[in-house]
Amino acid sequence: MPGSGEIPDWLSVPQAYEPLSDHSTFAAKSMLSVAAVLRQLRLDDGRTSLLSPSAPVKLTLALGAIILNSLAGNIMVTLVLLAFVLVRAALLPRHALARAAAVAGAAAMLAFLIALPAALLGQPASAVRLGLKALVSTGLAMEVALTTPAAELTGALRSFRVPNLVIMAIDLTLRNIVRLGECAYETLIALTLRSVGRDTDKRASMGNVGGTLFVRASRAAADTYDAMRCRGFEGEYDGGARFRLHAADAAWIAAFALLAALFLHLEGIA
């Protein structure tokens, strides 16, 4: 028996073990990517800035801007919105900027690829225009999510008189998707690390990951229910009655009104 400070004999023997290579692309790439995307759906790292409008105004104006961007036949509205989206993105913290750029860039690329046949048929501007519109709309949505704490977003929904049940369903779903995404990601990483050599029973491994997730989801649901009972929460969201218009809100609403006027003028409606 070696002393406590000595290296055991079996540890000092060189080992010539070389694990057989395995085709684990499915687990390593596909499922990990899906789990990583689910983790990215988190809404709890939003931060407001000094000039931010209140959450209900921000949500309303962002939705309005996305609608204007989608309806605009004239590219000018999209370009004016692009200027705003880019300036706001440039002022985001580094991690938030990276997330916004990744999501908006991916959406723009997807829209461009979908419209690529138009480019091949001699309308390259259409594909670029669609990509630009997707970039602006997704960028706006990401910036709202990244500059608004989750609790304020929920409160904003309440101030729009959205039924409590709907808010609770959205709230719990979004939170649990992220939590289960994180759980799936960690389990898959653990599975990949421990699967040294050739794994002949991949389907069972995948089933185990799914089963683990299911058990975790059931536990999380039970825990949430218990927590709600302990805190006396009956599914009633507060916050709808406290909304007041601030000076920053008025400035943002005025800016949006200008944009809407520009849209109406360019589209020949007014």
Place this chain on the structure above:
Amino acid sequence: MHIPENYLSPSTCAVFDVAMVPIWGYAAKKVRETVPREKMPLVGIAAAFCFLSMMFNIPLPGGTTGHAVCGTLIAILFGPWTACLAVSVALIIQAVFFGDGGILAIGANCFNMAFVLPMVGYAVYKLISDRIEGRKGELIGAGVGSYLGLNVAALLAAIEFGIQPMLFTDAAGAALYCPYPLSVSIPAMMLGHLTVAGLAEAGFTVGILAFLRSTAPSFGIETVEQGGKAASAIGLVVALIAACPLGLLATGDAWGEWGLEDLAEMVGYEPAGLATGWEWSSFMPDYSVGALPEVAGYIVSAIIGVALLVIIFRLAAGAMKPEVDFS
């Protein structure tokens, strides 16, 4: 000095595009080695100075216009290879979004304005600032270096224009691309740059450098002072954006940047390569935004360009591996 689409033959463009690839690769390597991660966002702001200075068109003798580039300024602040990358990104944004400079001619434009200009400007700056001590030597070096850097770049552009009719003609001897030979292009380009545009470049470079040294000493690669940050530099960028419509006061095109119809009117025929060549249709041609008034369109264009540059360099900073000193 932005060479437009089809003024150079595709083969000339290809030579410069291929030549720029290793230069960009080496520049990226040098930037990774020399520019600390936390300074990268400042490079984006410096690139914004470059982008905005190119929007201030200045009337030149002969009825054309010119502009500063501020490549030497970035070279002094962050090193010549950083300037190469920063000016390249600014030029690519100008070509893709604003149609300023050709897409195929990006290699040639980057070679002139992003590679040769900062290298020459920085070499002259070092030569002078090493011999004259203090702030005075730095500012004199910056002024002379930027003046010479811009003029060497303009000379190269003139040569690239001027060799086209020597190399590429049709059966009748008519030029296929730029129709002006060296005997016309060099005097025409250099007259304006030696007299006005060079001085404007020196003015922009010395003015911005003096401002940054006094208000934001930490703005630059060699300065390590804490505090001051980049607030004043950001303020200057905002002021330049607000003032950039002054560039619209200079009417007329820069030499070698005419539209096809204007060129045909001047030389009496449409060069075949120019008339049939591929052309990228940007969404904001000449920094205009659809039917928006010219001034508003110019400001929106400046905002989009500056924001894009800041975002690109901030994302690049995020992609760089953080340095850990284990010593």
